[in-house]
Amino acid sequence: MTSADDRSDADVDGRAPRRQARGQRRIEEILDAAGRVFVREGYDAATTNAVAKEAGISPGSLYQYFRNKDEIAQGLAVRYAAGLAELQRAAFDGVDPQGLSLEDLVRRVIDPVVAFNVAHPAFKTLFARTDPPPGLAEATAPLDASIHERAAALVAARAPQLAPADAARVSVVATQLVRAMMPLVVAASGAERERLAAEARSAVAAYLRVALG
Amino acid sequence: MTSADDRSDADVDGRAPRRQARGQRRIEEILDAAGRVFVREGYDAATTNAVAKEAGISPGSLYQYFRNKDEIAQGLAVRYAAGLAELQRAAFDGVDPQGLSLEDLVRRVIDPVVAFNVAHPAFKTLFARTDPPPGLAEATAPLDASIHERAAALVAARAPQLAPADAARVSVVATQLVRAMMPLVVAASGAERERLAAEARSAVAAYLRVALG
């Protein structure tokens, strides 16, 4: 996985170009622009030329930093994986998951996820798809993996008696439930958004109460 | 809405061509082929030329029956809406929903839906998308509406005390949960598929038990 991440800014020969500070800034700008375009147009309909235009650069410059569209998605996915990991770390900072009620545990997981989705609307264009095209699936695979890893760890901690296959299924299902609710929550606003977030928490908690025995 | 539906077989001048039996058969063949192509490639990546080839006809013949790609999706959606309605009618034939336990009710709704998804794998390529492109959204809007209508009717029957806004939210959320689970269920097979279907039933039932009060 780490070697795959490194490849993302490696040359065809495996030689990584040495980025100047300007280049690093450009990469961030491109990713920001890509997020906005993905939200506006959807991933499939988004064109690389549109991303370049949104970033205020030429198509040629874009391809200086990303070899293709999927690699842009991958860049965003890496960002998001880091942001989510940080959020979850903060949510459980100095807290023992075992000591929480199921409702509190679910709240601590979902509320930051909701906040993250609201703050980064492009996130769901990459992650909340039930049938991503192959290239996008590959780009977001590490993100998916890290999310499932965290979910599986929580399930294992709460229900150590569960057979591994059952635990895996429960964490996949719970993740899927959250994934499905995010577009609904983000699409709403104000009080309705909070109500939908509450429904998401309620659904996941209710499911887990049954599934974890 | 009804006039929009009629427009689908209407000419530009509003004159509907009179189909021969041969033409009706072709339409069915094209829809069958489109379903297979959508499953193989996904809706966005599927090309109309590929659909024509899969159906064993020329692109020109395809456009004899469908004005564009979205209209093919709409044709499939109409088929699916009818199939689902029939399935649900059969599931509740001579049964009073009020007299069932929540678990039985959920089972009667979800099991046919699972069977339908397994039998028609293209269904989820149209329906189980969290962010469909605008054209597809328009094509599947009637299908979405009829599904939500049925869900809302069941919710209203079970929880007449719920405010309309709350009832609507519950039925939307429940529908979304089912929608999200279908790709997981269909992707699995054999015993694992049945276990995932059981998780879907369990999640929806657990949610509804809380949400319906």
Added chain:
DNA sequence: GGAGAATACGAGCAATCACTCGCATATGTC
């Protein structure tokens, strides 16, 4: 201040795709 590398440009190429058009054949009706 000069060499080498990174950054930047943007016109345009090659490929793809939704859809058309002119014309031929099949079908149903009188």
Added chain:
DNA sequence: GACATATGCGAGTGATTGCTCGTATTCTCC
């Protein structure tokens, strides 16, 4: 069997798009 219409064909078109390439500018380091 003749007429009208439905069905059928498939090469081709106009538009789009991911991506390249030749070239010009800016940065870093000596």
